Amino acid sequence: MDIAEVAKRSGVPASTLRFYEEKGLIQSVGREGLRRVFNANILERLGLIALGRVAGFSLAEIAQILGSKGTPNIDRAMLVSKADELDNTIQKLIAMRDGLRHAADCPAPSHMECPKFQRLLGLAASGMIKGEGTEKLSNKRHSNKARYQTRQ
């Protein structure tokens, strides 16, 4: 497949494909003249990259997870820690989803004032805020990067 074909099948613009290659996230199997040639599994890999992005990982992290080059030895501890991070995120998203759904048909004048909304989201938000939380549950796991994603 040439780059246009990949772009068409994946929905990822050719410019992005070049960019990803440059960053080591994907690789072409070679060139035909000066044109890149990709093989079919690129589509799958692009799917995983997209997945990683919605999971909130940076391109650098994704490269690390997927193995930038011929899938070298992987840091399994890192995978577990990413999974835990994700687990944490999932809990929050579930609370947020429920909060949104509730807010959508809650009679309260403002959902900030609805006790149910408060409880749902407050729970999810606890642990996001650094300060004196009620300490109910799920604190301090995956504490690296933690405390918001105040990524530097």
Add this chain to the structure above:
Amino acid sequence: MDIAEVAKRSGVPASTLRFYEEKGLIQSVGREGLRRVFNANILERLGLIALGRVAGFSLAEIAQILGSKGTPNIDRAMLVSKADELDNTIQKLIAMRDGLRHAADCPAPSHMECPKFQRLLGLAASGMIKGEGTEKLSNKRHSNKARYQTRQ
């Protein structure tokens, strides 16, 4: 509370608080001299903002969801659609989490070659890639924004 207190309790830098105020995500209740004064519920709101961010919403979307000003009339349909979007994301994250956990102790030389990993993530990634998917399930819901997050 003054800005330093809020920063300390929330972990959000003062510069970010000013930035958020400028963007309409938060508001101070007034000034004391030229210093902003916040009341306590700001902490909760900051938690929700952080939550929205990990859910992948932009600041503009969050402002819309939370109501930028005194919680005006909210677009309930929008809330439902955000919730659906989130639901979709959650499914993907769950698959990714399971995929990562599996990969962490899978004997396959490369997890790209492990059939279980493939299945888990392939499933999640389906619908992310535009092209001829196996069409199993959960396609085309929340199709706005869809097709990756090729935002704009």
Add this chain to the structure above:
DNA sequence: TCTTGACCTCAAGTCGACTTGAGGTTGCAC
């Protein structure tokens, strides 16, 4: 043959989300 279209490279531009810095003001401590 020569033109066109699809690809190429490399540098620069854009956008969102912040952060940093210069220069100004205030209140409390001494």
Add this chain to the structure above:
DNA sequence: GTGCAACCTCAAGTCGACTTGAGGTCAAGA
């Protein structure tokens, strides 16, 4: 009443993730 730490504004800078543009190469068709 003076110093200074902690706030303020506003402009500019940074970073990640891309996109756009200028200028070049090449294979195929008129």
